[in-house]
Amino acid sequence: MGRNLQTGRRLRPIDLARGHGLSTQAVRNYEEAGVLPAAARTAHGHRIYTPLHAAALRAFLALLPGHGHPAAASIMRAVHRGANDEAFRLIDEGHARLLEDRRTLEAVERALRDLAPSGGGARGRAGGPPGQGGVFIGPLAGSLGVRPATLRAWERAGLVQPRREPRTGYRVYDEADVRDVRLAHQLRRGGYLLEQIAPLIARVRTAGGLEPLRGALDDWRARLADRGRALLAGAAGLEAYLRERG
Structure with a gap:
């Protein structure tokens, strides 16, 4: 033929x-x-x-x-x-x-399900500094069961960007930072590397939070189906x- x-x-x-x-x-x-x-x-x-x-x-x-x-x-x-x-x-x-992309999407979705509504709870649990509306690195690391050095490594990798307390220079994590840290923690537990997590955290920041991200995840899932x-x-x-x- x-x-x-x-x-x-x-x-x-x-x-x-x-x-x-x-x-x-x-x-x-x-x-x-x-x-x-x-x-x-x-x-x-x-x-x-x-x-x-x-x-x-x-x-x-x-x-x-x-x-x-x-x-x-x-x-x-x-x-x-x-x-x-x-x-x-x-x-x-x-x-x-494609399979790896599907697994990444599933990991992000699991991480979002595992994140409890933050509100003011994360600040209260982690012990934020008085009057600052934020959380210091030690209490936040302790609430996640990781070392402060781990959070500093995540900062160097671009996963989180805490502000500095002007008087002491201590890192202060606001509500969005806590959300990003908790999301990164869930993904790390799922076996994902920092360089894989960084763009996902950036997507959360761009979306303005977790709720707008859900629409992006639906779109992501549809594009994977098309692929x-x-x-x-x-x-x-x-x-x-x-x-x-x-």
Whole structure:
């Protein structure tokens, strides 16, 4: 079947580009990048495309939404040099990244469920300094069962940004800081690294708290579902191309 596709009717770059919203130059660029198999040339140097090239383009465009351009291109290049195992490994890596993102989302959701409403309670439990409306590092660390050095490490990693008491220079954690520390604590207990937690804490700060973040989490979950479907569609597109190659 692959031989029939390769020796079938000739196609021009415009024939491949038409219907995909691509330029003819993009088609030529894809061939030069190895996304499409190498095309034969006429005596005058014009490229000769075939239905096999059209099938390769369809496979690449199917892979693109789920894997992104660099990975999708690498998958197609691996196929065209006969390294199907490498192509399958790259596809597996795409699914593994999605699974890791799902686990991160689940960890954030668990952490949010485990966070009790803060109100003024966290300040009272941790023993904030009189008149300052905040919590010192020692009582806060003690309420979480961690050392003050741990909170200082989290500050260096950008997870929390307490203010300093002007007279003493002591760290003072306000209500938002306590929230961020407690969220970081839950995620650390879930096995997440500081560099993985920092962008999630930043998302909480940008959202203005936990409640606005819930809408962002719903959107995050929907985007993960879209990626999952895109990965399935990409795998189906590649399988169809592999069958046509024979």
